Amino acid sequence: MPIDRNYLATVCPEGGRWQLTLNGEEAMMAWAGRFGRALIPPCVVYLQGTLGAGKTTLARGMLRGCGVQGAVKSPTYTLVEPYELPEMTFYHFDLYRLGDPEELEFMGIRDYFGPRNVCLVEWPDKGYPLLPAADICINLDLSDGGRSRQLTIALCSENKSEGSVPC
DSSP states (O other), X not given: OOBOHHHHHHXXXXXXXXXXXXXXXXXXXXXXXXXXXXXXXXXXXXXXXXXXXXXXXXXXXXXXXXXXXXXXOOXXXXXXXXXXXXXOEEEEEEOTTXXXXXXXXXXXXXXXXXXXXXXXXXXGGGGTTTSOOOSEEEEEXXXXXXXXXXXXXXXXGGGOOTTOOOO
16 A cells, blocks of 8 residues: 555545645645655655646655655756665656656666655656556646645556556
C-alpha cells in the first residue's frame, strides 16, 4: 500500500481523488510534510504542473517532513537526487530537460523503483513510456494571481497495472 489509509481518510473523504488549495509556501511545506510522512514504499508519485507551479517546493516539503536535513535542491540538471533515510530511500526526479525517454535506460531507471524506495517524479510525461505508472498523481495549478496553489491528488494504485497509462 503506497500511503497510510488512516491518514488518507482524514484528508480525502471521497477515497480516490480530491482537491485542496494551499495559500503560500509555508502552507505547501506543512501539507507536503504531512503527506510525505504518510507515503509507504514502494511508491511512485508524479508531480505535474507548469513551470513555477511549485513541484520542487512540494517535493522539498515531503522530504523535510520525512526528516531530510541539509539542502534539498532541484534535480533539473542531474535528473535525479537521492535521499537516504533509515527506513527508505527517496529519489527525486526532474525530467524537464530530458531529450528522449531512452536516456532513462542509460541511467538505469528501473533500478530506482525498488521495494524500499519512494520516487517523486516531476515532468513524468517526458519519461513516458519508460517510467512505471504512478501510485499517486499530484497536479499543481496556480491560483489567486500565483499566491496560491490548487492541488488535485489522485490515487492510481488500484487501477495500476503493467503497461498502464500514467494518471
